[in-house]
Amino acid sequence: MSEFQKTISQAVRISQSTGPVGQSVVREDAVVKATGRAVYAADITRPDMLYGKVLLSTEAHALIKNIDTSAAKNIPGVHAVLTARDIPGENVYGIAVADQQVLAEKKVRFFGEPVALVAAETPEIAEAALKEIKVAYEPLEGVFNPIDALKEGAPKVHEAGNLLLHTRVRKGDYRIGFEQADVIVENLFRTHGQDHSPLEPESGVAWFDGDGILNIYSSSQYIFRDRKQVGRVLNIPINRIHSVNTTVGGGFGRKDDVTVEILVSLLAWATQKPVKLVYTRHESMLTQTHRHPTIVRIRSGATASGKLTALEAVVYGDTGAYASLGIYVIKKMALHIGGPYYYPHYKADSFSVYTNNPIAGAFRGFGILQAATVHEVQMDELARRLGMDPIEFRLQNCLREGLTFSTGQVMDQACGIAATLEELREYVKRHGLQFKKHPEHQEVER
Amino acid sequence: MLYKKYYVAQNIEDAVQILAGSKDSARLIAGGTDLLLQLNAQPGLVSTLVDISSVGALREISQQDGKIHIGAAATYAQIRQSELLARKAFLLVEASRQIGANQIQNMGTIGGNVANASPAGDMLPCLYALDAWVNLHGAEGSRSLPISDFIKGYRQIDRKPDEIIVSFSFNALESESGSAFVKFGARKAQAISIVNAAAVLTVQQGKVKVARLALGSVAPTVVRSRSAEALLQNQQPSAELFQQAGERARGDIQPIDDIRASAAFRRHIAGVITSRALSKALERI
Amino acid sequence: MDDTNYITMELTVNGRRVSKHCRSGRRLIDFLRDDLNLMGVKEGCGEGECGSCTVLLDGKAVLSCLTPMEKAIGHEVITIEGIGSANRLHPLQEAIIEEGGIQCGFCTPGMIMSGVELLARNPHPDRAEIIAAISGNLCRCTGYQKIVRSIEQAAQKMSSS
Numbered sequence: 001m002s003e004f005q006k007t008i009s010q011a012v013r014i015s016q017s018t019g020p021v022g023q024s025v026v027r028e029d030a031v032v033k034a035t036g037r038a039v040y041a042a043d044i045t046r047p048d049m050l051y052g053k054v055l056l057s058t059e060a061h062a063l064i065k066n067i068d069t070s071a072a073k074n075i076p077g078v079h080a081v082l083t084a085r086d087i088p089g090e091n092v093y094g095i096a097v098a099d100q101q102v103l104a105e106k107k108v109r110f111f112g113e114p115v116a117l118v119a120a121e122t123p124e125i126a127e128a129a130l131k132e133i134k135v136a137y138e139p140l141e142g143v144f145n146p147i148d149a150l151k152e153g154a155p156k157v158h159e160a161g162n163l164l165l166h167t168r169v170r171k172g173d174y175r176i177g178f179e180q181a182d183v184i185v186e187n188l189f190r191t192h193g194q195d196h197s198p199l200e201p202e203s204g205v206a207w208f209d210g211d212g213i214l215n216i217y218s219s220s221q222y223i224f225r226d227r228k229q230v231g232r233v234l235n236i237p238i239n240r241i242h243s244v245n246t247t248v249g250g251g252f253g254r255k256d257d258v259t260v261e262i263l264v265s266l267l268a269w270a271t272q273k274p275v276k277l278v279y280t281r282h283e284s285m286l287t288q289t290h291r292h293p294t295i296v297r298i299r300s301g302a303t304a305s306g307k308l309t310a311l312e313a314v315v316y317g318d319t320g321a322y323a324s325l326g327i328y329v330i331k332k333m334a335l336h337i338g339g340p341y342y343y344p345h346y347k348a349d350s351f352s353v354y355t356n357n358p359i360a361g362a363f364r365g366f367g368i369l370q371a372a373t374v375h376e377v378q379m380d381e382l383a384r385r386l387g388m389d390p391i392e393f394r395l396q397n398c399l400r401e402g403l404t405f406s407t408g409q410v411m412d413q414a415c416g417i418a419a420t421l422e423e424l425r426e427y428v429k430r431h432g433l434q435f436k437k438h439p440e441h442q443e444v445e446r
Numbered sequence: 447m448l449y450k451k452y453y454v455a456q457n458i459e460d461a462v463q464i465l466a467g468s469k470d471s472a473r474l475i476a477g478g479t480d481l482l483l484q485l486n487a488q489p490g491l492v493s494t495l496v497d498i499s500s501v502g503a504l505r506e507i508s509q510q511d512g513k514i515h516i517g518a519a520a521t522y523a524q525i526r527q528s529e530l531l532a533r534k535a536f537l538l539v540e541a542s543r544q545i546g547a548n549q550i551q552n553m554g555t556i557g558g559n560v561a562n563a564s565p566a567g568d569m570l571p572c573l574y575a576l577d578a579w580v581n582l583h584g585a586e587g588s589r590s591l592p593i594s595d596f597i598k599g600y601r602q603i604d605r606k607p608d609e610i611i612v613s614f615s616f617n618a619l620e621s622e623s624g625s626a627f628v629k630f631g632a633r634k635a636q637a638i639s640i641v642n643a644a645a646v647l648t649v650q651q652g653k654v655k656v657a658r659l660a661l662g663s664v665a666p667t668v669v670r671s672r673s674a675e676a677l678l679q680n681q682q683p684s685a686e687l688f689q690q691a692g693e694r695a696r697g698d699i700q701p702i703d704d705i706r707a708s709a710a711f712r713r714h715i716a717g718v719i720t721s722r723a724l725s726k727a728l729e730r731i
Numbered sequence: 732m733d734d735t736n737y738i739t740m741e742l743t744v745n746g747r748r749v750s751k752h753c754r755s756g757r758r759l760i761d762f763l764r765d766d767l768n769l770m771g772v773k774e775g776c777g778e779g780e781c782g783s784c785t786v787l788l789d790g791k792a793v794l795s796c797l798t799p800m801e802k803a804i805g806h807e808v809i810t811i812e813g814i815g816s817a818n819r820l821h822p823l824q825e826a827i828i829e830e831g832g833i834q835c836g837f838c839t840p841g842m843i844m845s846g847v848e849l850l851a852r853n854p855h856p857d858r859a860e861i862i863a864a865i866s867g868n869l870c871r872c873t874g875y876q877k878i879v880r881s882i883e884q885a886a887q888k889m890s891s892s
Contacts, residue, residue, distance in 0.1 A: 002818065004825050026828060033836030034824040034843065036771020036811030043770035124447060124489070199775045199783060199837040199871050249773070249837030250871050281776040447756035450736055452801035475799070479779060482758070482797040486777060497802060523791070547867025548845060549782060552791040553798070635866030636780055 005031075029247070038247040041203035041219045042278045049205070050079055052260075052267045052277035053126035055116040055133050056286055057108035060356040061142035061155065064104060064135060067116060072132040077121040080270040081129065087266065089235030095225060095257040095361075099158065100322040102233050102262050107140070109157055109321035110356055112286030119267040119275050146316040146353035147295060157321055157354040164319055164352040165327045167334040169406050177310020177345030181301025185381045189298070191370040193318070194291035196363055200249020201284040202259035206267070207274035216265055217244045221255040233262050234269055253362030254288055257324050289324045289361030292317045294370045298337065300378045306388050308344075308397045313337045313374075315350035317360070317367075324361030326352050332367040335406050339375030340417040341397045346406045390435050391425045448485040451494040457501055458583055458610060464496050466585040466608040472496050474610065476519045477553035479546070480562045498610065499555070506613075507531065514618045515581075518557025518611040526551060534618035535576060536730060537625035537644050541568045544627075547635040557611045560593070563601045566663040570597070571644035572627055574660035574668045578616040584609035600666035623648040623656070624730035628719040632706070639663045640707045641715045643695075645723035647683070649731055654678045659691070659723070664699035664716055671695040674720065688724040692717035742803050744769070745813025759803055760784045760795035763810060771811035771840045775869070782868030785841035786810050792848040794867075811840035814847060822892070823847055823885035832881040834872030842868045846882045855886055 011026040032038040069081040084091050084105035094100045104115045116133050120126035143149045149162040156162060178184060204218030214236065220226050223243035231238045248255065264277040279287065298313040315333045319326030334350035365372075383393035398417040404410055428435075455461035465472055472494040475481050485491055498504055504519035507528050514534055516525070522542040525531055532539050538556075545551060545559075545568050559569040560580070573593045580596040582589050585608040593614070596604050605611070619625055625646045631637030641663050648656035657678035659671040674694035681687055701712035738755035741748075744767060753766045763769045763786065775783035777796050784795040787809040788802070815821035823846045826832075833839050842865060849856055849864035856864065861882045862875075870878060 002820070004820060005817070008828060024831070027831070027833060029836065030828040030833050031817050031820070033833050033839050034820065034828050035814075035816055036769075036840040037817075038836050039770070040773075040837065042774070043764075127489075197869075197871055199781060199835065199869060200773070201775070248835060249775075250835040252871070278774075281778065281781075447735060447754070448758070448799070449756050452738075452755065452799060454801070454804070478799060478802070479794075479797050482799065483778060486758075486796075495799065495801075497799075499802075543863075546779070547782070548848070548864050549785055549792050549794045549867045550779065553793050635863075 033247075040200055040249050041205060041217055041246040042200070042276070044205045044217050044246070044276070046205065046207055046274035049274040049276055050119040050121060050267070050271055051123045051126050052264055052275045053118045053120070053123070053130055054114045054263060054277070054283065054287070055118070055130050055135070056283065057104060057111060057113040057115050059108055059137045059139055060111040060144075061107070061109060061140045061157070062137035063107045063140060064115070065138050066136040068134040069116065071134070072118060072129040075120070075125060075129050075132060077125040078118060078129045079121070079273065080117070080119040080267055081133065082117040082266055082270055083115070086270065087233060088269070089233045091233065093229045093233060093258055093262060094323055096325050096327050097164070097323040100324075102266070108137070110358055112283075112358065113321065114263065114287065117263055117267055119271050119273070142356035144355055144357055146318045146351065146355060149353045149355050150316075150351065155356075157356060162354045164323055164354055165331060167331045167350045169334045169346060169348045171343070171404070171406060171408055172310075172345035174310045174312050174345045174347040177343070178299070178301050178312070180303060180309045182304040183382060183385045184299055184301045185378055185385065186299040187374075187378065187381070189294075189296040189374045189377070191294045191296070191373055193293040193358070193360065194363065195285055196250075196252040196254035196290070198250030198252060198254050201279040201281055202255065202288060203276075203278040204260040204264045205274060205276045206261075206264040208268060208272060213240055213242050214265055214268065215242045215244070216261050217246050218259070218261050218264070219248045219255060220245050220259065220261065221248070221251045221253075226258050226261045229258050230262050230265050234265055252364045253325075253366070256362040257289060259288060286358065289359045289363070290320070291363040292319060292326060292329055292360040292367065292370065293357075294318070294330075294333065296337065296370070296374050298374055298378060300382060302382050302386060304386065306386050306393055306396050308341055310345040311338045311343045311348070313348045315348070317350060317352045318355050318357055319352050320355060320357045320359035322354075322359050323352075324359050326360050329360070329362065329367040333371050336368055336371040337374060338406050339372065339379070340399050341375070341379070341394070342399050342403045343406070348406065391421055391428065395421050395425070448482075448489050449492055449495050452497065453494065454497045454500055458503060458612065461496050461498050461501065461610055462583060462585055462608055464494075465610070468494050470607055474498055474561070476555040476558045477521065479550050479554045480558060504557075504612065509534065509618055512618055513615050515613045515615045516556055517613050518560075519555045522546075522551035522554050522556070523548075525556065535572075535616070535625060536619075537572045537575065537627040537646070538569070541572050541627040541629070541644070544568065544629045544634075556614065560596075560614070561603060561605070561611060563597055563603050563667070565600060565666055565668070566639045566642070568627070568629060568639060568642055568662070570668045571642055571660035571662040573614060573616070574670055575625065575644035575646045575658045576616040577658060578614045580614060581612045582609045583612045588612070590615075594670070597667050619646065622650055622731060624727040626723045626726035626730065628723040628726065630715050630719055638706065641701075641712050641719060643716065643719045643723040645720070645727040647724060647727040647731065649683060649728065652682055653680050654683055655680075657724075659695065659720060661695060661699055661716055661720065664701045664712055669699050671698040671720065673698055678724075683724075683728050685721075685725065688721040691724055692721035695720040738801065740766070740800065740804060742805060743807040745809055755801065757800050758796055759786070759798040759800045759808070762800040762803075763795060763808070769810045769812050773837055773840055775837065780869070781838070781841075782845065783838055783841040785844040785868065787844060787848060790848070790851065792845050809844075811843060814843060821847065822888040823850065823881065826884040826888060827878065827881040830877045830881040830884060832873060832877040838868055838870040842870065842878055846885065849882065850886060850889060854890060856882070858883070
């Protein structure tokens with residue numbers, strides 16, 4: 001063992017024995033990762049392994065009139081071409097609401113929705129087979145904005161309507177709060193979607209053992225949930241599914257829901273051979289979840305002495321064609337749109353809405369990032385209008401123990417925003433920093 | 447399979463022969479940074495690749511008398527590190543540092559950038575501002591033409607199927623001359639130019655004697671801003687003058703709206719980076 | 732359908748002579764991963780944007796996803812597997828472990844290859860030179876600061892040893 005190895009293994013031992021808090025920790029997997037020996041899902045090969053490929057929808061919203069796979073099936077080296085019809089169990093999944101089809105059956109709801117699967121002896125043959133699958137679409141009018149999607153007569157992404165969830169949060173009476181306000185700041189915000197871009201695209205390898213156990217090695221954030229969802233689609237009990245999480249090349253929420261696990265398992269089931277499915281970056285960006293684009297209309301009021309009185313907000317979250325975790329992300333925005341500040345009167349509504357856009361789901365921050373963009377701009381504008389220092393204004397209004405959050409929850413522990421702001425105030429002083437708006441924006445009044 | 451055959455040419459004649467013998471089915475490859483993207487998207491688009499990156503004669507950077515010659519297969523990294531170019535055509539060094547990032551600079555070549563003829567190619571405005579000539583060699587011999595004639599349109603070049611770009615040549619920038627390349631992209635590395643500008647400036651007895659200004663990504667091909675050049679002629683260089691030149695440049699271009707920027711934004715930025723390029727070029731005299 | 736061509740790849744990989752009869756017309760990354768089982772070469776984008784597939788070709792950092800495999804014939808390729816092993820780590824590998832410059836690890840091999848190339852051509856890089864050298868390598872976890880520090884620390888280790 002080299003000196004360096006001794007140092008590293010000692011550091012790992014210490015952090016394991018006494019716990020990592022308060023000390024520098026060396027990752028246990030740092031050495032395999034630094035030497036390129038860590039095994040990610042795409043690095044796994046099995047004897048006789050096939051390569052999977054997914055045919056993605058070229059329409060954002062369309063009825064599927066026919067899928068002709070005959071030419072693709074006849075290509076030498078192709079072992080399986082699957083469509084929704086071939087699924088042995090239920091053609092449905094979804095981490096929070098099971099509203100997503102594994103393979104599009106009657107209609108596609110977003111550009112890039114999986115329509116068919118191929119397993120072949122080489123990636124090139126699989127690719128060639130995809131080109132031979134003929135899908136007849138009847139395009140439907142699509143809807144690409146959550147506000148339009150809620151309008152009467154809007155194209156329906158799902159038969160039950162485009163509203164996934166309306167969350168209402170009420171505290172006090174916002175009308176009274178605004179009457180008490182000397183200054184009211186009202187704004188409309190749009191936050192954009194974002195791709196997690198974990199550096200490792202979604203990947204997995206699956207095969208059945210001789211005793212009928214399905215093995216799935218994949219890049220996942222939650223294999224136990226994956227296992228349940230795979231079982232439902234393949235119609236096999238979860239105790240027959242062996243899910244293994246390989247080294248994960250970044251997730252950030254992207255790999256919270258099932259990624260390729262069901263698709264690769266279907267191919268392994270159909271071919272009874274090991275199958276590897278690795279998304280390209282392009283496929284990853286089209287098919288996987290993103291951060292929710294949102295539209296927020298908000299008013300916040302404060303007294304001349306700098307006390308927040310009321311907030312009123314409406315949030316529209318574009319969850320795309322399927323729910324994924326969009327039901328909770330946008331729900332949270334209604335709770336957190338006021339930020340870590342105390343409002344005696346609070347009224348927030350959030351709408352998680354289906355559109356024909358790419359799916360939005362979990363992404364670190366989970367709705368809080370979009371909310372923070374909004375509430376911090378509101379706080380800055382209020383402070384400026386009141387002629388107050390932005391940190392002092394925040395300190396005067398931040399949540400403290402004994403105060404209530406938007407939901408009425410009493411803050412009775414771990415309420416660290418005041419301490420954080422005080423630390424920030426010291427930091428700003430120590431470094432001689434100043435808060436100032438960009439000069440071009442300084443004089444703009446709405 | 448991305449392509450069927452791969453030839454590594456040993457010399458220029460070798461490459462020309464393969465090209466002449468294979469008609470349109472062969473494509474030249476040097477760094478491959480643009481071509482492989484196309485092939486990955488469309489496997490089999492080209493059946494034969496002729497690699498000219500090992501031909502030593504195509505990688506030379508040299509000066510003969512007052513002329514600089516840059517081999518078409520010289521990489522951005524070579525240009526970035528060339529002491530000769532740092533002294534005699536600094537804008538090329540400045541542009542090479544900003545193309546892609548280190549890996550792309552190790553792979554990509556000036557000839558590839560020109561042959562690709564993208565309106566956003568970063569070498570192009572530099573070569574326009576240098577009044578460079580393109581030297582070609584084919585089955586019927588050699589010929590040379592100005593870069594602005596060689597680039598015929600959006601991704602179109604004046605090259606016969608059996609011809610190879612051998613080199614680029616231009617007058618070395620001597621004392622009293624300065625040059626600059628300014629790029630505006632979404633970020634500092636790995637960005638395609640939203641607008642780029644190259645300037646060559648010669649100042650004698652306090653007056654502008656030569657001003658050559660070229661802008662990229664503002665029209666189907668690189669645009670020489672003739673009205674800005676005319677404005678600068680025989681004037682005393684100053685910040686105000688350069689700002690006016692930037693405004694003139696805005697009138698000489700035909701930018702479009704696309705995924706990277708709107709036409710209006712490009713027009714605005716074109717003026718800003720034109721005056722910036724002129725100021726930098728002046729500082730370097 | 733089967734118009735596959737074959738070729739003999741003769742080259743040096745990680746210091747060893749390699750001669751391999753295999754399918755032609757592929758990218759260097761495919762040859763390294765599929766034929767030589769060098770799985771440390773990662774594919775993050777396949778478009779030359781992310782730098783995960785960076786290897787050294789004749790000592791220069793190149794993107795193996797944009798390099799035709801035949802370009803390597805007769806040349807020398809070094810991948811992360813040729814930089815150091817658990818028993819004999821390269822100073823940059825040690826530094827990136829110590830500094831916490833690794834999280835998910837997917838960018839790490841490419842990042843190290845870019846760092847190794849930089850330190851070979853410039854043993855005492857400043858911060859700006861380090862940032863320029865790794866600007867073609869994306870990392871989504873670390874925020875880069877710890878990686879920059881790793882390269883600084885490696886430069887110190889290498890000059891003092």
